[in-house]
Amino acid sequence: MSTAELPKAVDGPLTFIDDRLGSTTFMKRNLKKVFPDHWSFMLGEIALYSFIILLLTGTFLTLWFKPSMTDVIYHGSYVKLDGVKMSEAYQSTLNITFDVRGGLLMRQIHHWAAILFMAAIMAHMLRVFFTGAYRKPRELNWLIGLGLFTLGLLEGLFGYSLPDDALSGAGLRITAGVIQSIPLVGSYIMFFLFGGEYPGQDIIPRFFTLHILLIPGIILALVTAHMMIMWHQKHTAMPSKDQAETHVVGYPFYPVFMAKTGAYFLFTFGVISLLATFAQINPIWMFGPYDPAAISAGSQPDFYMGFLEGSLRMMPNWETNLWGYTIPWNVLIPALVPLGLVMTGAGLFPFVERWVTGDQRYHHVNDRPRNAPTRTAIGMTGVVFYGVLWLAGGNDIIAYKFDVSLYATTWFFRVAIFAGPILAFIITKRICLGLQRSDAATMAHGYESGTIKMMPNGEFIEVHKEPEEEQKAVILSKEEPKPSLPARDENGIPAPATKGLLGHVRARLNRAWHIDNITVEEGHGHEAEGADRELSKGH
Amino acid sequence: MTETNAGSPEPQDTPKRVIGTPAPAETHTLLAKGDDEPAAPAAAADELDEKSAKRAERVVALFFVLTFLASIAFIAAYVYVGRDGGMHGADRTQQANVLLGGAMTLSFMAMGIGVTIWVRRLMTAKQIVQERHGLASPEEDRRIFAEGALEGGADTGLAKRPLLRRTLLLAAAPLGLAPLVLLRDLGPLPEKKLRHTFWRDAVAAAKAQGKPGVRLLVDGSYRPLTISDFDSPGGMITVVPEGIEQTADPLNEVAKAATIVINVPPELFKPLKGRENWHVNGVVAYSKICTHVGCPAALYEQTTHHILCPCHQSTFDATNGAKVIFGPAARALPQLPIAVDAEGYLIATADYDVPVGPSFWERGATQQ
DSSP states (O other): OOSOOOOHHHHHHHHHHHHHHOHHHHHHHHTTOEEOOOGGGGHHHHHHHHHHHHHHHHHHHHTTOOOOOOEEEOOSSOGGGTTOEEEHHHHHHHHHHHTSTTHHHHHHHHHHHHHHHHHHHHHHHHHHHHTTTTSTTOHHHHHHHHHHHHHHHHHHHHHHHTTOBHHHHHHHHHHHHHHHTSTTTHHHHHHHHHTSSSSTTTHHHHHHHIIIIIHHHHHHHHHHHHHHHHHHHOOOBOOOSSOOSSEEEEEEIIIIIHHHHHHHHHHHHHHHHHHHHHSOOOOHHHHOBOOTTOOOTTOOOOGGGHHHHHHHHHSOOOOEEETTEEEOHHHHHHHHHHHHHHHHHHHHHHHHHHHHHOOOSOOOBOOOGGGSHHHHHHHHHHHHHHHHHHHHTTHHHHHHHTTOOHHHHHHHHHHHHHHHHHHHHHHHHHHHHHHHHHHHHHHHHOEEEEEEEEOTTSOEEEEEEOOOHHHHHHHTTOOOOOOOOOSBOTTSOBOGGGOHHHHHHHHHHHHHHHTTOOOOOOOOSOOHHHHHHHHHHHO | OOHHHHTOOOOTTSOOOOTTSOOOGGGSOSSOOOTTOTTOGGGOGGGSOHHHHHHHHHHHHHHHHHHHHHHHHHHHHHHHHTTTTSOOSHHHHHHHHHHHHHHHHHHHHHHHHHHHHIIIIISOOOOEEEEOOOOSOOHHHHHHHHHHHHHHHHHHTTTTOHHHHHHHHHHHHHHHHHHHHHGGGGSOOOTTTTTOOHHHHHHHHHHHTTOSSEEEEETTTOOBOBGGGGSSSEEEEEEEETTGGGSSOHHHHHHHHOEEEEEOOTTTOOOOTTOTTSSBTTEEEEESBOTTTOOBOOEEETTTTEEEOTTTOOEEETTTTTEEEESSOOSOOOEEOEEEOTTSBEEEOSOOSSOOSSOOGGGOOOOO
16 A cells, blocks of 8 residues: 555545546546646636636526516516516516615626626637637637637627616617628528517527526536646646746646635635625616617627627618618628628638648747737737727717717727728737847847946946846747748759649748748857947947 | 845845936846746745744634635625515615625635635645647557548448438438428518508508598607697607507517607708608608617707717708718618698608618618
8 A cells, every 4th residue: 555545534435436437547647737827827717717606696696587578567676666667577687686685796796707707708818819829739729719709799698688678678679680681581580589570578588598508508518628628738838948848837736726726716706796896787777677769878788799889880881772682781791790800810810820830830838929920910900900899889988078079980980990900910010020129139238237337438338137047048939930931842843832822822921921030049158248348339 | 026036136246226227127027027936935835934834824814714704794794684574675785785795705805815825825835847748649549540440431331332321311411400490480470570560550540440640649658749749849759659559569569660750940841852741840750760770769969950879870860851961870760751630639641661670681672
């Protein structure tokens, strides 16, 4: 027997399970699974924990919520709506708010957690994108992540439609109008979804089932797959002198990472419950029950739907009538194109990058964003595109708060949606290259220590210092691009990969990807201070 | 910055800093150092002397006790806000939210802080190294798998028995389609339902009784509207056809039939061709359902006579057939022909002549 013996209370059940499943081998291997540390690796965890909070609070809410559009007259404890006709869904939401102790808190936690869930997913995706963590072998997890984001959007839309208040009804009305605009089958899909004409009696029970069963089920399955793949492939690491493609350095899962991540869950829950306590969200009792003939100014969806709202707002009013059939471009384009561009682009990106760079290797150590200027610039193009759409979703608020013409804001966004991303690409790329130059200078001449020294002859110089090992390792994590594929081999035969239109495009893109690369390499070995003196004299 | 840098003294040979110069850059290296650099003392209990460890332990314990108390307070608050049998409305709800939420926040936060201090000050934590391994299966495995797969495929006989293969495919196709058929009863077909509103039925019913048209009722109060309600030019009134409450599904009918009545000063009003008698001295009725995606176009600006949809800011000109002035809507708001009956009430004499609300494929190129 081994020298280490577990306490009987642990050993008993463990042996029972191990005898039947052979699970201890797995646990031996994974007990000390390494998790590298970096603050940005926590973003995905926020999403995970928000999701758990959503499951917990959502289950609580279903205990009282009645997904029914049957008319009732309200006589509950919220006297301002006494005697008002409303749907049972709205009534039960009022009851959860005003009659179930902690009901309002749970509703607000649920809503805030949903917002944090989407925000964390976005931040996590940006982190993964800009550090190149989606590269081989992690493309599948990137795609699963995109799926989770899309499902999160749908889940949110269905969720905030459920209370059947005046604001959520406006969202539903827009959803119906957008669906109706689909060529050929729009009105049919709308009728099938709503069980007839808008609003009908079916949409809330149907959304309820989708919201509490189908979509969370799929999300749960995908989250599980996401985590298992991450676990199996091991986490990526940020460049550092300790990390390498061949190994990973970090804290063991048990006990350090477990305790840290446990604390992190508590903080996430704590922050959400703090928001739910003091920051009111979606006060449905103030909006009143849904009435298809009423709406209030300044109607806004949750933030993650804002980009779709913005694209609907900024679109010019184009519509085509051909042979008696109508194609409403003013609805179709904004509803499909931006989301399609962003999601398709993000989904294809790892594969396009692999094709363009010809890089088939595994990547476990992340890139610094500056060291992949083209990728970073494309990412910022997407961010600005999304950002302009999102801001346009609040153009009425912007016009009101800043006292500018509503139409001027619309025109601004119509221009910005094209100009913004182009500018973002150029500026980001320049910033990346500037940072690369600064790295190159640090390697060649040392870094600026901030210490000014007076020379005997009265001249002032700034002392430059040799960078520390860690800093050097980080800077040198930049990979110099390999020369692009030669168009012809030494015998003058065109290389197979460069033939044809596709090969030509690939060669062009490959060149564009690496063009204006700044070479960053070890300094030339001279004393930092000596080099510095030369440098300062040169100026 | 963390403890890592707090203790690092400036090298001896560095000249004294002159006031106003920036701090030596070495205290902030290019990459911010993580809190858990291998050298960081943060994570090593053995580097703590027993005295400070004891102190850290007491601090952690304090936070855990705080969590305990906050949870007790949560239960107490729950009981307290339910005194005399329920919350009885908004005030108590607000109180409950602050008490329950505050206690809950405190208990999560205190425990989180406690665990964090425990990990950072008391837990023995050393970074360890793990090898990364290739993820691909060995060539040998791939080969054996390919052989097995081919052999199994050959065993099925599918490759050499096309009849088997094709009929299997034939069998599978409708089997997969059948569940889709089950979804057919999700809803009725649209037919012509989107083409007319309850105004049509209401006008027809009124005419059957020998009346010239159906009265406009104010939405909400269901009071019939008279022309004298518009003595002074001004706001906008939402109306629905008389009898809409008695329909099978009033919300569905309102969602199409909601109409706005506006009093446009007669001197500004420009009736469209063919609609010269659709208004009553500048009092005009348009569909309230925006032609963009169907929000109620509920805002009316009296000075400019613009109708604005608050959802996406489509703007319509009330003086000129509600034509689109700005925004994403492509078509004017449909106009409802109205008149005055013998008793001075406003009536509608016909349904809208085009489908109201958002565009759809089979809507047709009916006039703007």
